[in-house]
Amino acid sequence: MVRPDAASPSGLVLDRVRKEFPGGVVAVRDISLTVEPGELLVLVGPSGCGKTTTLRMVAGLEAVTAGEVRIAGRLVTGLPPRHRNVAMVFQNYALYAHMTVRANIGFGLKMAGMPKREIRTRVNHAADILGITELLDRKPRQLSGGQRQRVAMGRAIVREPAAFLMDEPLSNLDAKLRVEMRAEITNVHRRIGAPTLYVTHDQTEAMTMGDRVAILRQGALEQIGTPLELYERPVNVFVAGFIGSPAMNLLPATLDSSGDAWYASVGGSRVLIPTKARAALQPFAGHDILLGLRPEDFVSTEDLREGAHGVIQATAARAESLGSELLVYLTINSDATTLPLTVRLDRRAAVQQGAPTRIGVDLQRLYFFDPKTGAAIR
C-alpha cells in the first residue's frame, strides 16, 4: 500500500480518515490511501461498507470525524465542498432538471464567475469530447439514461478539477450501455488525467476500470492493489471471495502429509500441495485450513493431467452453458456435510449430471487461508 506521506503532492490523499455517526456507528475506520495523478482508484465493497461515505468525505459532503484529506497537496479536511476543487458524478446523475444541458455543464463555471464566452467554449469542448453536442439545448428529461450520464460527466470534466469523484455512476444503466460507458469513462479519465476515486459495488467494474482497487469491508480497508494483485494474491478470505466471478470456492480441508508429500484433504479427495507452499503451511500441519480454488482453475476429466492437476471427486448437480464456457455446480460429499463446488469448464466439456465426476484443479493455483482469522497463508 502506498503510504500517504510517500505520495505525490498533486494526488488525492486520505490519511487515517474516520467517520462516526451519532449513536456511535463507525462507518469508516481510519482509512489511508492515495490516488496518484492520472490514476483511477476504485473503492469497492458490499453495501454498507463505507465506500460512499468515504467518497462523500472527500467531496466535503460529510464531515470527517478524524483524519485528514489532502487534494493536490492542499489540506481540505475542514473546507466546504466548493473550496475543494473536486467534481463528482452521482449515481442518479443529479442533473439540474430545470436547466438545459448547456446550462447544466456550464453551471460550475458560471458560479466561478467565468466570462460567458469562455464558458461557451469550454462547454462546447466538453460536449465534443463526450459526443453530446447536439443535445446541448435539451432539458435532462428529454435525454436517455446514457445521455444523462454523459451530461453528468461533462459537468465534471468542464471544470478541470483537481480530483474526480464518481459514485456508482453506471449502476442505473442497462448492461450493454454499462459496458460502453465503462470504456468511455476510462477514455475520458486517461484524457483528463486527474486523480479519480471511483466507487462501485460491482467487482467487474472495479477490475476492468481500476488502475488499482481498494476493497472495503465494514468501514475498513481490506486490501489495495492492482486488479491482478487482488485476484492473484488476496490477503484474506473476504477479498478472495469478493474478487472473481463466480466467487472462489472456499473449502474446509485438513492438511496432512504422507511421506514426503503434503496433501489438503477435502471430503474423500486429496489435493497435492506444491513444494513452494509448504513453508508457509508448516504451522498448520495436521490442522484444518481453508482451501481456496477459483472456478476457472479447473479442468474436466478429459483434460486432467496427473502431476499438474489435483483430483477432486464430486457429483455434478447442475450445469449452465454460457455459450463460451460451461459453469458446473458440483457437490463434494465429505464425512459430515456436503460441500458445494463451482467450476468453469471448457464449453465442450462432457459433464454428466448426477454422476460422480473426477475434476482436476491446477496445482499451481491453490490458495490457503487460516480458518480462524481468514488471513491468507503464504
Place this chain on the structure above:
Amino acid sequence: MTRCPAAQLLRVVVITGIGLWSLAPIGLGVATSLSTQADVQAVPARWLPGHAMLDAYRSLLGGTGDFRAGGTVSESGAFAHAMWNSASVTLMSTLAILCVAISAGYAFARLRFPGRGALFWAIVATTVVPVFTVVIALFGLMADMHLIDRTLGLVLVFVSTTTPLAMWLVCNHVKELPTEPEEAALIDGCTRWQAFWHVVLPQMRSGIAALSAIVMLSVWGEFLIPLLLTSTSASKPVTVLIPEYVGKYTTNYPLLAAAGVLALLPPAVVALVLNRHIRGMLSGSS
C-alpha cells in the same frame, strides 16, 4: 380490473350528489344576484330570474341609497375598497408566509442543528391552538401595538397563524426532493444559499405554487380575525363587509348575492389556475 356496473352507478350518483350539494348554493347565489328583489320575494319561489339583470352588481359597485336598496345601504366604492383590502392582505400575507415557510421548512428538512426536532414540533404544535382561544389576548396585543384597523395588523396575524402549517408542508415537500442535485451544486461551487436559490427553489416550483394557492385561499376566506381587528373601510376585508349588507328588517338579497359572487371570483381563479399543483402537493407527488 373490471368494475361492477352497480358500483359504477353508485359512484356516479354519490359524486353527482356531492357536486350538487357543493355547487347548488353557488348557483343559487348567481341566480339571485341576477334577479330583482321582487323575484326573490315572489311566492311561490322563483329559482331563476325572470329577466337576468346586472342591477345588483351596479348597485354594489356604484353605491345605493335607502330606497333602491330595499333597506340595504351600499356606500359607493366601499365594496371595491374591501376587495382591494382582501387582495392586498392576501397577497402580502402569502408572500410573507411563503418567504418564512420556505426558508424554515428547507432548514428543518436539510440542515442539522441542535434542538432541531424540538423547535420544529414546538412551532408545528401551535397549529392545534384554535384562534378563538387567543382572540382576547390577540386584540389586547394588537391594540398595544396600534395595529387595530390596519392591514399590517391583519398580515402579521395571518403570517403567525398560517406559517407553521405552511412550514410543515414545505418541510415534508423538501424531504421528498432528491438531495443529489443540491449536493452537486455545492460541489459545483455554490454556497448553501446559492444552491438553495439556483437548484432547490426551481425544484420546488410546483410545491410552492400549490402552497401559494392553499395559503391564499385560507387567508382570503378569514373572517373571525378581520372581524375582530378591523373597524373601518381602511382595512375591512370583503368577508367582513358582506355580512353588513344584511339589514335589520329587510335585506337586498340580489345585492348580497352579487357581493358573494364577486368575492368568490378571486379564490376560484386561484384554485382553477393552480389546481394541478394543489392536487400534486396533497397527494405528495408534486
